[in-house]
Amino acid sequence: VSIVICGGAGFIAVNLLDEFLQDNQVFVLDNLSRGSLVYLNKYADNPNLKFIEHELSDLDQTAKVFGEINDISSISEVWHMAANSDILAGVESPEIDLRDTFLTTHCILLAMKNVGAKKFYFASSSAIYGDMEGKPASESSGPLLPISNYGAMKLASEGLISAATESFLDIGLMYRFPNVVGVPATHGVIFDLIRKLKNNQSELEVLGDGTQQKSYLHVSDLVGAMLYLRDYGKVNSRDVFNIGPVDDGVRVSTIAETVVNRVSPGAKINYGTSDRGWVGDVPKFSYSLDKLLATGWKPKLSSLEAVKLAVDEISVQLAEF
Numbered sequence: 001v002s003i004v005i006c007g008g009a010g011f012i013a014v015n016l017l018d019e020f021l022q023d024n025q026v027f028v029l030d031n032l033s034r035g036s037l038v039y040l041n042k043y044a045d046n047p048n049l050k051f052i053e054h055e056l057s058d059l060d061q062t063a064k065v066f067g068e069i070n071d072i073s074s075i076s077e078v079w080h081m082a083a084n085s086d087i088l089a090g091v092e093s094p095e096i097d098l099r100d101t102f103l104t105t106h107c108i109l110l111a112m113k114n115v116g117a118k119k120f121y122f123a124s125s126s127a128i129y130g131d132m133e134g135k136p137a138s139e140s141s142g143p144l145l146p147i148s149n150y151g152a153m154k155l156a157s158e159g160l161i162s163a164a165t166e167s168f169l170d171i172g173l174m175y176r177f178p179n180v181v182g183v184p185a186t187h188g189v190i191f192d193l194i195r196k197l198k199n200n201q202s203e204l205e206v207l208g209d210g211t212q213q214k215s216y217l218h219v220s221d222l223v224g225a226m227l228y229l230r231d232y233g234k235v236n237s238r239d240v241f242n243i244g245p246v247d248d249g250v251r252v253s254t255i256a257e258t259v260v261n262r263v264s265p266g267a268k269i270n271y272g273t274s275d276r277g278w279v280g281d282v283p284k285f286s287y288s289l290d291k292l293l294a295t296g297w298k299p300k301l302s303s304l305e306a307v308k309l310a311v312d313e314i315s316v317q318l319a320e321f
């Protein structure tokens with residue numbers, strides 16, 4: 001049997017590979033729009049990994065590729081990690097979220113139906129909750145009113161998965177992530193700040209006034225939680241879990257100071273005036289993790305520890321490339 005990872009050359013998916021390749025044949029599908037083959041280099045000699053450059057929003061081609069994979073090795077699980085991870089790009093051009101976040105979900109689900117693949121694991125996001133004005137967002141919160149196209153297309157994708165679970169999927173497990181940090185970083189606040197500071201070592205411009213406060217989860221904890229829930233045995237066939245650290249998060253100003261201290265000590269930090277970094281940014285976000293913690297899973301790192309570790313890791317990553 002095989003596992004298919006859609007968007008498998010991206011940041012989070014690459015971190016799943018170490019786990020999957022131990023005893024499975026893994027097919028990675030990615031159009032390389034934001035991911036990179038460089039991240040798969042360390043597996044170049046692993047006969048269990050096959051990379052296929054592929055556009056997942058193409059219905060016919062996706063059905064064809066899934067058919068070919070299933071003929072080689074029956075598909076047991078599909079992980080959908082592809083999306084437009086650039087929220088700002090989607091504010092300017094909503095069709096990017098429509099294509100990379102929503103249509104990919106639609107095409108993958110139909111391709112799974114064709115081959116009879118029945119287990120689907122989805123990278124959803126805290127963005128589906130919109131601005132809860134500081135109230136903890138729990139899996140039973142509603143109405144869900146996202147404030148970015150990115151969040152809207154994630155929520156619409158959850159709807160499709162839910163419906164597919166009624167008709168042909170055995171498992172439709174939706175994981176709602178907060179900000180995830182670690183390497184190989186492809187985007188995100190730490191990545192952006194370090195890159196800016198490398199270009200101008202004396203000053204750092206920060207989007208927003210620095211008071212935005214959010215949870216940050218290290219990718220190692222995220223991967224641990226996703227696999228724990230997959231194997232937990234007590235999830236419903238259609239289920240959704242918030243995954244995050246157990247704290248109130250850290251402020252953007254703390255991240256900016258950590259980056260400056262690590263990359264260019266003494267650089268001046270210039271904040272904006274708005275409490276939002278960009279359209280669709282939620283100033284304060286807090287997660288309810290009761291459902292996740294009740295399963296017995298616990299994160300190893302707090303938001304602050306995850307940020308500090310990721311600042312170190314991403315500094316090294318960006319020095320290498």
Ligand SMILES: NC(=O)c1ccc[n+]([C@@H]2O[C@H](COP(=O)([O-])OP(=O)(O)OC[C@H]3O[C@@H](n4cnc5c(N)ncnc54)[C@H](O)[C@@H]3O)[C@@H](O)[C@H]2O)c1
Binds near residue numbers: 031056083
């Ligand atoms: N990183 C975070 O903080 C975070 C938070 C919440 C949710 N998520 C979700 O987790 C998943 C992985 O995120 P990531 O941070 O690794 O992002 P990423 O951009 O590094 O990975 C996404 C991958 O999908 C690929 N892709 C995008 N559109 C595609 C298409 N149409 N066809 C084929 N491949 C396509 C990209 O090339 C990339 O390799 C995404 O669904 C993202 O929305 C991430």
